[in-house]
Amino acid sequence: MSIRATNVTKTFGDFVALDDVTVDLPTGHLTALLGPSGGGKSTLLRIIAGLDTADSGTVEIEGVEASHLPPQKRNVGFVFQHYAAFKHMSVAKNVAFGLEIRKRKKADIDAKVKELLELVHLSQFADRMPSQLSGGQRQRMALARALAVEPSVLLLDEPFGALDAQVRKELRDWLRRLHDEIPVTTVFVTHDQEEALEVADEIVVINHGRVEQVGTPDEVYHQPANDFVMSFLGPTTTLNGSAVRPHDIDVFNQPVAGPAVEGTLTELKRIGFDVRATIDTAGGEHVTVHLTRTHADERGLDVGQRVWIVTSAERRPVAQTGLA
Amino acid sequence: MVATSGAARLRPGRTRRTPAADQLQAGSALALGISTLWFSLLVLIPLAAVVAAAAADGWSDFWNVLTSSQTAAAIVLTVTQALMVTAVNVVMGTALAWVLVRDRFWGRRALDIVVDVPFALPTIVAGLVLLALYGQNSPVGVNVANTRFAVFLALAFVTLPFVVRTVQPVLEALEPEVEEAAQSLGASRVTTFRRVILPALVPAITAGAALSFARGISEYGSLVLLSGNLPNHTEVASVRVLTYIENGNRAAAASVSAVLLVVALLAIIALDLLQRRLRRHEG
Numbered sequence A: 001m002s003i004r005a006t007n008v009t010k011t012f013g014d015f016v017a018l019d020d021v022t023v024d025l026p027t028g029h030l031t032a033l034l035g036p037s038g039g040g041k042s043t044l045l046r047i048i049a050g051l052d053t054a055d056s057g058t059v060e061i062e063g064v065e066a067s068h069l070p071p072q073k074r075n076v077g078f079v080f081q082h083y084a085a086f087k088h089m090s091v092a093k094n095v096a097f098g099l100e101i102r103k104r105k106k107a108d109i110d111a112k113v114k115e116l117l118e119l120v121h122l123s124q125f126a127d128r129m130p131s132q133l134s135g136g137q138r139q140r141m142a143l144a145r146a147l148a149v150e151p152s153v154l155l156l157d158e159p160f161g162a163l164d165a166q167v168r169k170e171l172r173d174w175l176r177r178l179h180d181e182i183p184v185t186t187v188f189v190t191h192d193q194e195e196a197l198e199v200a201d202e203i204v205v206i207n208h209g210r211v212e213q214v215g216t217p218d219e220v221y222h223q224p225a226n227d228f229v230m231s232f233l234g235p236t237t238t239l240n241g242s243a244v245r246p247h248d249i250d251v252f253n254q255p256v257a258g259p260a261v262e263g264t265l266t267e268l269k270r271i272g273f274d275v276r277a278t279i280d281t282a283g284g285e286h287v288t289v290h291l292t293r294t295h296a297d298e299r300g301l302d303v304g305q306r307v308w309i310v311t312s313a314e315r316r317p318v319a320q321t322g323l324a
Numbered sequence B: 001m002v003a004t005s006g007a008a009r010l011r012p013g014r015t016r017r018t019p020a021a022d023q024l025q026a027g028s029a030l031a032l033g034i035s036t037l038w039f040s041l042l043v044l045i046p047l048a049a050v051v052a053a054a055a056a057d058g059w060s061d062f063w064n065v066l067t068s069s070q071t072a073a074a075i076v077l078t079v080t081q082a083l084m085v086t087a088v089n090v091v092m093g094t095a096l097a098w099v100l101v102r103d104r105f106w107g108r109r110a111l112d113i114v115v116d117v118p119f120a121l122p123t124i125v126a127g128l129v130l131l132a133l134y135g136q137n138s139p140v141g142v143n144v145a146n147t148r149f150a151v152f153l154a155l156a157f158v159t160l161p162f163v164v165r166t167v168q169p170v171l172e173a174l175e176p177e178v179e180e181a182a183q184s185l186g187a188s189r190v191t192t193f194r195r196v197i198l199p200a201l202v203p204a205i206t207a208g209a210a211l212s213f214a215r216g217i218s219e220y221g222s223l224v225l226l227s228g229n230l231p232n233h234t235e236v237a238s239v240r241v242l243t244y245i246e247n248g249n250r251a252a253a254a255s256v257s258a259v260l261l262v263v264a265l266l267a268i269i270a271l272d273l274l275q276r277r278l279r280r281h282e283g
């Protein structure tokens, strides 16, 4: 295991930011720490990097007990949400910083900086100042700067959080490709479940300073450990008292064999290629169903119809919900 | 450097001018006009008048005034003491700003307010305070009256806030993440300060130094009592100017003033060049 945090607890005054957190993050993976704002994600990442100290618990990096090492000695690359650029240095100097600290030979530094700037597509900006770059470019510079020292782990705290939607999407695809090229163990923090599902090999869901679930994107999405994970990872609706994903329900305009629920189709919204149907069941539930346009057209659905709904059996979640 | 798509994205493309844009331009032209006029009335015209007055009796008189040993000694003393005080302020002012921003200690807020006192006091009051404290009857047993150190002390007292107050807001605005990034990249605390924090402070330190020096060469009230104004020893340029005026020699007073003006300009230019050099060195 590349990063192992064991029984980490951290309090700020009376406030418990991390409550006995234990996680193992495997070597070479791209892991997302996912959870709502204030859940303790940044705190955990900063403790791993040595920028904060835990009240109790230990951190191991590449098998080395790191709890008492200062950030300088952890060989961790850290990327901040707001870039943390060295504003008075050129892009190339920013990237060279860690290597200059390590007193590498000038020629080696220049070669490494050139290689990294190519990797992050900033070669032609080498002599610019950070203020002359866009947000996305600055963040790529920050990433190159962190990678320059060949860290054993790369930690990114909401790296795309300050960028607009378009650039965000581009960069997250790019991060995924970059990681496939250079498989350094990477942990990134996000509160955006789509980002985590799209990019990560593994997701650690954190809420209120506790780990709610660890698993692959498929596992946390389709087999959520509890209601919180279920509702945080995607949309939910309630059918027969259970939380279900709206696209795990099928709708028919005639009776079907098996345990179908009968109801009335009260609303049909078309949003681009998506169709959102609302069905009021005999039991008094308002069930939301997401279908593709093709699927909805095949079924010949119309508002006011009597319909029968079924959950896709293999996608039935393990969670049971009392109220929702 | 060749323009790239990235650069193009930074700068919005040229758009046709709208009436609103025209109005805005007219507005800013007006603002520029008013600022220039105001600046001219307050600064440029009086400065020109000083130089004109200095040259009124011809350049040979100008030269004679400056080379009279008493006046030359006063100018040299003023400039050297102002330079020394500025050098001390650069170090101590930065240190004091650092302490005020970064350290948490009892009395910090009080200290923060007290820093402005030397600047807020009427200078002659500052002079009285210094005389009472460090004069012949010093309660603390330190008598520096009628020495060059009295000039230094008075200048240090009144120029204390300049560097502190220019550096403090910049230090407050520094993102802690920038320092954390440096540490994570392996930089020790000292290296982080030298390579990351200090360069960010240089423009503010330079500005504070310029203010401090300019105030130093023009200071009168705070040092006039303690220094004793001994000719060729503790007499400063501004005292010379006043003496000339009292003797009805306006042209001579203007000559000394013109020199002080040139020295101030040179200092500001020198500091600006120094700052650029430091930046280039880093960049």
Ligand SMILES: Nc1ncnc2c1ncn2[C@@H]1O[C@H](COP(=O)(O)OP(=O)(O)O)[C@@H](O)[C@H]1O
Pocket: A012, A017, A035, A036, A037, A038, A039, A040, A041, A042, A043, A044
């Ligand atoms: N330095 C600090 N002092 C006091 N409270 C803090 C500090 N850092 C974080 N917290 C609190 O700890 C909680 C977790 O913060 P954080 O780890 O930043 O959450 P996340 O990154 O998941 O949004 C938040 O409620 C936050 O207010």
Ligand SMILES: [Mg+2]
Pocket: A038, A041, A042, A043, A158, A189
């Ligand atoms: Mg955070």
